[in-house]
Amino acid sequence: RYSFSTIVMSYFASFFVDPSFALSNIPYFTIFRFELYRLILSPLLCTSLLSLVFAYLSFVENGKRLEYSMGSVQFLVLLVTVGLSVNVAFCIISAALYFATGSQGYLIAGSESIWIVLLGLIAIECSKAPQDTVRKLFIFNVPVRYYPLAILALFSLLSGYKMSYGLSVAVGYAYGFDKLNFLKIRSSTTQRWESAEGCLTNFTSRPGWIY
Numbered sequence: 001r002y003s004f005s006t007i008v009m010s011y012f013a014s015f016f017v018d019p020s021f022a023l024s025n026i027p028y029f030t031i032f033r034f035e036l037y038r039l040i041l042s043p044l045l046c047t048s049l050l051s052l053v054f055a056y057l058s059f060v061e062n063g064k065r066l067e068y069s070m071g072s073v074q075f076l077v078l079l080v081t082v083g084l085s086v087n088v089a090f091c092i093i094s095a096a097l098y099f100a101t102g103s104q105g106y107l108i109a110g111s112e113s114i115w116i117v118l119l120g121l122i123a124i125e126c127s128k129a130p131q132d133t134v135r136k137l138f139i140f141n142v143p144v145r146y147y148p149l150a151i152l153a154l155f156s157l158l159s160g161y162k163m164s165y166g167l168s169v170a171v172g173y174a175y176g177f178d179k180l181n182f183l184k185i186r187s188s189t190t191q192r193w194e195s196a197e198g199c200l201t202n203f204t205s206r207p208g209w210i211y
Contacts (some may be wrong), residue, residue: 003079004059007046007114014047024110025087025164027094032107039091042112043083055114062121072210073190073200081183082120082175086167087111093163111164115155119165123148123172148172 013019025042029035046052067075090111098106126135126144134141142150148169155165174180193200194211203209 003044003063003114004056006044007052007055010044011046011049011052018047019045020047020110020112024112025090026108026110027091027098028104028107030087030091031095039084039087040080042087042110043079043114043117045112046114051113051115055118058122059114059118062118062125066121066125067210071190072203072208073193074185075210077185077190078121078124078175079117081180082124082168082171083117085171085180085183086116086120086164089167089171090164093167109163111162116164116168119148119152119168120172120175122151123169124176127173127176 010019023038023041023045025038030038046055063075066078070078094106094109098104126147129144131143131145133144135144135147136142137147137150137154140150152165152169155162171180175183192198194204195201204211
């Protein structure tokens, strides 16, 4: 709820100012200007109503299932982990392409929007689902393991391929198939954060918090 509320505020703020230049994960600013906050904040950007609507339809459904199965703290850590992993990989690959080709275009291309997290969450959920199940994409039945790739292909047809979206799907599959277990936190850590002296104790009594 807090995550999507922030995205909605970002959309309305875009009517008055363009937050993309200030918050988008642009490798030139993230790496060479050391503006590391972009790695965390860029997934919260939204400047398109269509993107906001589709993000709402997908985020509420998938996010609710994951949060109820994991707990609010684990889900929060998952959101940050996916977004941060995608943005770090984006910066590394963009910098490598820049040094290999000399094209400055790789340094000014941005990585932003909730979809760099949401596509990863969809891939995580689909990688855990039974292999013989299918999901509906408009009128097509897609095997659940390939559903994130089908969404990525659809986005690429509509607006062109975005490296950050492809990285999000890759990170989601890697996380879902337990290749990134070193990024997961222990349940004892989450319990400590939620304890009376923990950093999240003020949130635990609020409606919707899940242990």
